[in-house]
Amino acid sequence: MVIKLVTIVVGMFGFGFALVPLYDVFCEITGINGKTDNTAAVYESVIVDDSRTVTVEFLTRTHTGMPWKFEAQTQRIEVHPGELNTVEFYVRNPASRPIIGQAIPSVSPGTAALYLNKTECFCFNHQPLQAGEEALMPMQFYVDPQLPEDISFFTVQYTLFDVTANATETEKIAMTQR
Amino acid sequence: MSTATDTANEDLQHDHHDDHHAHHAPSGITRWLFTTNHKDIGTLYLWFAFIMFLIGGAMAMVIRAELFQPGLQIVDPNFFNQMTTVHGLIMVFGAVMPAFTGLANWLVPMMIGAPDMALPRMNNWSFWILPFAFLILIGSLFLPGGGPNFGWTFYAPLSTTYSNDSTALFVFSVHIMGISSIMGAINVIVTIFNMRAPGMTWMKMPLFVWTWLITAFLLIAVMPVLAGAVTMVLTDKFFGTSFFDAAGGGDPVLFQHIFWFFGHPEVYIMILPAFGIISHIIPTFSRKKLFGYASMVYATASIALLSFIVWAHHMFTTGMPVGAELFFMFATMLISVPTGVKVFNWVATMWRGSMTFEVPMLFALAFIILFTIGGFSGLMLAITPVDFQYHDTYFVVAHFHYVLVTGAIFSIMAAVYYWLPKWTGKMFDVTLAKWHFWCSLISVNLLFFPMHFVGLAGMPRRIPDYSLQFADFNKWISIGGFAFGLSQLIFLAVLIKASRKQGEPVDDRVWEGAEGLEWEIPSPAPYHTFDTPPVVK
Ligand code: HEM
Numbered sequence: 001m002v003i004k005l006v007t008i009v010v011g012m013f014g015f016g017f018a019l020v021p022l023y024d025v026f027c028e029i030t031g032i033n034g035k036t037d038n039t040a041a042v043y044e045s046v047i048v049d050d051s052r053t054v055t056v057e058f059l060t061r062t063h064t065g066m067p068w069k070f071e072a073q074t075q076r077i078e079v080h081p082g083e084l085n086t087v088e089f090y091v092r093n094p095a096s097r098p099i100i101g102q103a104i105p106s107v108s109p110g111t112a113a114l115y116l117n118k119t120e121c122f123c124f125n126h127q128p129l130q131a132g133e134e135a136l137m138p139m140q141f142y143v144d145p146q147l148p149e150d151i152s153f154f155t156v157q158y159t160l161f162d163v164t165a166n167a168t169e170t171e172k173i174a175m176t177q178r
Numbered sequence: 179m180s181t182a183t184d185t186a187n188e189d190l191q192h193d194h195h196d197d198h199h200a201h202h203a204p205s206g207i208t209r210w211l212f213t214t215n216h217k218d219i220g221t222l223y224l225w226f227a228f229i230m231f232l233i234g235g236a237m238a239m240v241i242r243a244e245l246f247q248p249g250l251q252i253v254d255p256n257f258f259n260q261m262t263t264v265h266g267l268i269m270v271f272g273a274v275m276p277a278f279t280g281l282a283n284w285l286v287p288m289m290i291g292a293p294d295m296a297l298p299r300m301n302n303w304s305f306w307i308l309p310f311a312f313l314i315l316i317g318s319l320f321l322p323g324g325g326p327n328f329g330w331t332f333y334a335p336l337s338t339t340y341s342n343d344s345t346a347l348f349v350f351s352v353h354i355m356g357i358s359s360i361m362g363a364i365n366v367i368v369t370i371f372n373m374r375a376p377g378m379t380w381m382k383m384p385l386f387v388w389t390w391l392i393t394a395f396l397l398i399a400v401m402p403v404l405a406g407a408v409t410m411v412l413t414d415k416f417f418g419t420s421f422f423d424a425a426g427g428g429d430p431v432l433f434q435h436i437f438w439f440f441g442h443p444e445v446y447i448m449i450l451p452a453f454g455i456i457s458h459i460i461p462t463f464s465r466k467k468l469f470g471y472a473s474m475v476y477a478t479a480s481i482a483l484l485s486f487i488v489w490a491h492h493m494f495t496t497g498m499p500v501g502a503e504l505f506f507m508f509a510t511m512l513i514s515v516p517t518g519v520k521v522f523n524w525v526a527t528m529w530r531g532s533m534t535f536e537v538p539m540l541f542a543l544a545f546i547i548l549f550t551i552g553g554f555s556g557l558m559l560a561i562t563p564v565d566f567q568y569h570d571t572y573f574v575v576a577h578f579h580y581v582l583v584t585g586a587i588f589s590i591m592a593a594v595y596y597w598l599p600k601w602t603g604k605m606f607d608v609t610l611a612k613w614h615f616w617c618s619l620i621s622v623n624l625l626f627f628p629m630h631f632v633g634l635a636g637m638p639r640r641i642p643d644y645s646l647q648f649a650d651f652n653k654w655i656s657i658g659g660f661a662f663g664l665s666q667l668i669f670l671a672v673l674i675k676a677s678r679k680q681g682e683p684v685d686d687r688v689w690e691g692a693e694g695l696e697w698e699i700p701s702p703a704p705y706h707t708f709d710t711p712p713v714v715k
């Protein structure tokens with residue numbers, strides 16, 4: 001009996017940790033917390049639906065402690081579902097040291113996240129910038145024509161984090177060599 | 179439920195009693211350090227809980243002193259935050275939970291006719307690690323930089339990115355508290371499954387035993403999840419993981435899901451044993467059998483099951499999709515159905531009973547009324563759209579203090595007054611106890627009722643300063659707070675007198691209408707009871 005009960009305890013401790021991947025999988029399937037796919041989508045034989053237009057708005061912010069300037073070049077764009085579009089984001093590192101940034105997207109309303117397909121995005125990778133360096137980061141996407149009828153407007157917000165502390169060895173070497 | 183111990187049995191018991199004298203020969207501190215006796219351990223738990231109640235209460239006095247007037251007067255905001263945090267942690271894990279465990283230790287074996295708890299050595303351990311947990315927690319307040327200041331709910335990133343290094347101590351102390359209550363829960367379950375007297379079938383078990391059994395299952399199900407949550411906070415803060423850090427692919431909202439998956443069942447851990455206690459006291463002083471025994475058992479079980487699917491009612495404002503908001507709203511409201519069943523059963527038990535109003539009954543009646551007020555404010559908070567306004571205001575503070583102070587803590591006081599004469603063999607000082615009751619009742623309402631109003635008017639919780647329009651109410655709340663704090667010193671006086679065995683001797687049954695095995699053994703309850711199991715008819 002005691003052993004059985006201890007097994008429950010150990011199992012529930014494990015369950016607490018299992019909630020982490022479960023949460024991610026759940027959110028990925030249902031798209032309810034606005035997380036987008038972290039891998040590139042393939043744009044292939046997608047039919048453009050000219051009869052609908054969807055407004056997509058881009059917001060940017062930097063997390064506390066991240067000194068970069070970060071702006072969407074296109075703040076609002078009207079697209080037809082299925083049509084491939086590219087937007088660009090401007091970044092500049094005003095600090096006197098190299099910094100690695102990582103952008104995390106969040107879509108609102110959350111369900112739209114499932115229908116935002118990115119074929120290319122700066123948010124897929126760490127973005128290093130030397131001191132004073134600036135860059136334009138592209139993001140290429142299309143809206144899945146299956147997007148529910150009631151969504152005609154959604155917002156994509158990127159939050160830029162300073163992840164220099166978590167950089168891999170190769171990234172560190174690359175940064176000092178440039 | 180009629181039970182009997184025949185005279186032969188009682189004789190046997192007395193013989194045994196003498197045999198065992200060698201056992202409690204160690205006196206002084208070693209008696210308490212090494213004891214494996216359920217009554218000793220129960221007493222230790224109860225005194226520990228009471229001391230924690232006074233320490234946590236002193237912290238509440240600091241909070242109320244600061245909030246007596248608008249502006250910053252007495253403590254700096256960071257220390258204020260440490261006070262709200264540690265007050266909450268101490269009251270939940272140091273006062274309410276150990277007090278219930280203490281009552282379980284004293285009462286469960288006596289109620290089911292067992293000689294002791296099933297795992298006495300583990301019982302000793304589960305108590306003695308507790309003081310260390312709280313030494314660590316309270317000690318961390320004196321370190322440079324101070325103790326935890328992120329609220330008892332330790333939301334990430336407050337507890338990760340923005341916390342100070344003493345967070346490690348906080349995490350370890352929560353681990354120890356968790357281990358302690360898990361061991362306590364395992365002990366209760368094994369005792370109830372294996373050590374019931376012959377004839378004590380499941381549906382004859384006293385309700386305190388039933389509610390504790392279900393509570394114990396809740397404990398072993400969710401305390402490990404809490405341990406997991408604090409461990410993730412620890413590794414996020416010190417070892418570079420990103421469970422709750424969006425930059426590394428984690429999500430701070432995930433923290434809230436994990437915490438409340440523990441947190442909501444936790445609030446039922448703190449109220450189910452109270453339901454058990456009240457279900458003993460109301461029938462005794464109404465001199466009637468409890469109305470709807472079976473429905474009480476089923477209501478308890480369904481509350482426990484439902485408590486696992488309502489956690490996100492604490493998270494309505496985190497941006498969940500409408501479907502989820504509605505699900506958690508309706509599931510939460512569903513819980514009030516079995517809770518209502520209980521309240522109706524208590525009222526039906528009193529209906530046409532020959533009621534008397536001894537001190538335990540006074541506390542039990544106050545419990546029913548005031549806990550129900552807390553249930554109603556809970557229902558208001560469960561309505562998603564209005565929670566957007568009420569969330570994180572004093573209305574929430576009012577809600578959970580009605581269910582916890584006038585609910586859980588009043589039930590513990592009722593239980594202590596009800597069973598104390600059985601434990602000491604002497605009637606406590608009734609006059610003092612009545613003073614304790616009336617002073618507590620009046621001051622507790624002065625303390626918590628106006629919190630509803632300031633909350634509805636928009637005063638946020640966990641702040642050391644507030645805008646001027648809340649000044650009058652806060653002054654009264656603070657006065658109520660000091661009065662409630664002082665009233666507990668009367669309780670201390672009653673308990674000291676009782677522990678010195680002052681007072682009129684009582685007979686075995688103590689209260690005229692009391693039913694159950696614990697009332698059939700002598701008063702004071704001998705050190706060893708039921709060495710030979712009684713026969714339950
Ligand atoms: C009728 C039953 C109940 C309902 C419908 C209910 C509902 C709620 C809701 C919706 C909240 C979240 C409010 C917010 O943060 O905006 C809440 C908070 C809380 N409830 Fe209840 N509740 C009930 C009973 C209880 C009981 C029995 C207890 C404990 C004995 C309890 C303890 C708490 C605590 C401690 C909090 C605040 C947690 C925090 O944020 O620090 N509730 N309740």
Ligand SMILES: [Cu+2]
Pocket residue numbers: 441442445488489491492
């Ligand atoms: Cu809850």
